[in-house]
Structure formats: structure tokens, C-alpha cells
């Protein structure tokens with residue numbers, strides 16, 4: 386029997402990478418999985434090992450660890466963690482005088498991703514590199530939105546890879562994750578129950594704004610698997626379904642027979658209540674960018690949607706996710 390191919394998964398203990406691990410572990414005749422973590426002794430890393438993942442320590446900040454971690458890979462899934470860098474207390478003093486922390490984090494995230502790209506380019510026998518990126522907000526908004534650091538950082542590393550490593554890019558697929566649907570079960574986004582039983586969604590974007598929703602811990606794996614089976618050099622906008630928040634609330638209302646309401650909050654006030662002050666402008670601009678420019682951004686010839694791929698991922702709709710959540714009225 387042929388030896389299964391090896392996929393190396395960065396972020397294996399996280400949402401996107403964890404989903405990729407799940408999908409590929411389920412195909413043991415075709416794939417074996419190496420999961421990367423900074424700490425092999427963490428509970429999540431040990432759980433992965435107990436499920437048959439080869440767990441290897443590496444840090445995206447340290448290039449030599451990546452070289453070892455990527456050895457013999459047929460496929461690599463790469464994802465970075467902007468907010469993890471932002472909230473790491475040891476980074477608080479790293480910005481240069483006058484530099485905002487998120488501006489420094491963007492530089493650091495891009496540096497980490499360039500390390501990953503450089504190491505992937507050296508892997509003999511690599512057949513596919515999948516790079517979790519985001520839209521180039523400064524470019525597509527024509528300079529209007531320049532503070533969406535967690536987008537532009539990834540996009541700048543992507544441009545670096547395309548420019549500096551054309552042979553790697555000829556076997557690369559880009560994955561742009563849609564908006565995480567679990568925002569609605571986070572403390573900030575969870576609908577609140579009023580005394581009359583109505584569940585009220587309070588959001589900082591227009592209730593009718595159509596957004597591409599992704600359940601990162603469930604959808605990333607099937608979408609990455611479909612990408613790997615399809616031709617390279619495609620950038621996928623990864624989502625299970627487009628919907629407005631009005632539509633999501635209506636689905637919840639129908640499924641659970643409960644009244645729902647959607648209220649639009651002032652964006653800056655909304656984000657100021659839940660984020661550190663340095664992130665308020667970034668997240669305010671984030672949704673303004675989606676509202677104004679997302680369709681233009683999707684016109685980039687490289688962006689495809691899941692149905693455009695040669696191989697289609699089978700994903701449940703948003704209802705499937707809503708049904709599984711606990712909304713606090715049952």
C-alpha cells in the first residue's frame with residue numbers, strides 16, 4: 386500500500402488549523418498529519434497526539450524550527466494569529482516610539498509569515514502550500530482604510546511570496562477566511578434576552594449587510610481539502626453561506642420559535658466597550674471596508690468562491706450551526 390502523503394498544519398491547536406487537522410485525519414489512507422505548536426505539553430497538543438497527529442514544536446518567529454517542522458511535507462497549511470501577538474504581554478513594549486501596538490503587530494505577523502513562506506519554498510517534494518490570508522484593505526479601498534492591520538499584514542506577506550518565490554506560488558492556494566460566525570456566541574456578539582423573551586442582536590454593522598460567514602473550526606478543513614484537490618494559484622474566499630444579520634436572526638427565530646430583533650450600535654462605541662482602545666479604529670474600519678469595498682475586492686481575478694472550485698466542499702448552511710448552539714432560552 387502506498388504511504389499516505391504528509392500535511393503539516395500550523396495553528397493545529399487553533400480553530401482554522403484544528404479543522405484542517407480533523408479533515409485530513411479522517412482520511413488515513415491518503416494523509417498523515419503533522420501538527421505544529423509552540424508547546425507540545427499543552428492539553429490541546431496532547432489531545433492531538435492521542436488522536437494520531439505527529440505533534441512537532443516550532444515557532445513562526447524562529448525560522449530554523451520551521452525548516453525542521455516542514456521536512457518531507459507534501460502539503461502545508463499556514464495560518465498566523467494577529468490578536469495572539471497583540472495580547473501577548475511580552476510584546477507590549479516592542480513598538481518603536483510613537484508606533485501603535487497594532488502597527489508593530491502587523492510588522493511582526495508579516496515577518497512570521499515571510500519566515501513560513503521562505504521555509505516552505507525550501508521543502509523538497511512539496512506539492513501544495515495553502516496560505517491563510519486576508520484582503521489587501523489599503524489597496525482595494527484605494528488608501529481609504531489603512532488601519533486594518535490584520536488584513537494588510539497577511540496581504541503583504543502574500544505579495545512577498547508571490548514576488549520572491551514564484552515557484553512556490555505556482556503550487557500555492559490562498560485561503561481568505563470569511564467572518565467568523567461564532568462572533569454571535571462570543572460575549573460581544575451573543576444576542577441578549579429581554580424580559581419579554583425577545584433575543585436582541587446588537588451589531589456594529591448594518592443589519593442588512595450581506596457577509597460571508599465561516600465556522601472556522603468546522604469549515605476550514607473541508608474548504609482547504611477542496612482547494613488542495615483543485616488547481617493551484619486560486620485565492621478562495623472561504624465561507625459556508627452569505628447572509629445579513631437580519632437573515633441570521635430570522636433563521637434563529639424560525640428554528641427555535643423565539644422572537645428576535647437586530648439593533649445597529651454606533652460602531653466606535655460598540656468596539657470601545659469590548660476592545661482595548663488601540664483596536665477600536667481597526668475594527669471600525671474593518672466592517673466599513675467590508676460594506677464599501679468587499680464586492681470590488683472580490684473582483685480581483687484571483688478570488689474565487691467555494692462553488693467556483695473544481696472540487697466542491699460539502700458544508701452545512703448557517704441553520705446547521707445555529708441549531709447546535711445554546712442560546713440561553715432553553
Ligand SMILES: NC(=O)c1ccc[n+]([C@@H]2O[C@H](COP(=O)([O-])OP(=O)(O)OC[C@H]3O[C@@H](n4cnc5c(N)ncnc54)[C@H](OP(=O)(O)O)[C@@H]3O)[C@@H](O)[C@H]2O)c1
Pocket residue numbers: 395396397398399400401402421422423424427443444445446464465466467468469497519535561562563564565601
Ligand atoms: N475573526 C474573524 O472573523 C476572522 C476571519 C478570518 C480570519 N481571521 C484571522 O484568523 C487568524 C486566527 O486564526 P484562528 O482563529 O484559527 O487562530 P486561533 O484559534 O486563535 O489559534 C492560533 C493558533 O496559532 C498558533 N500560533 C500562534 N502563534 C504561533 C507562533 N509564533 N508559531 C507557531 N504557531 C503559533 C497557536 O498554536 P500554539 O498556541 O499551540 O503554539 C494556535 O494553534 C487571525 O490572524 C485572524 O486575523 C479572523
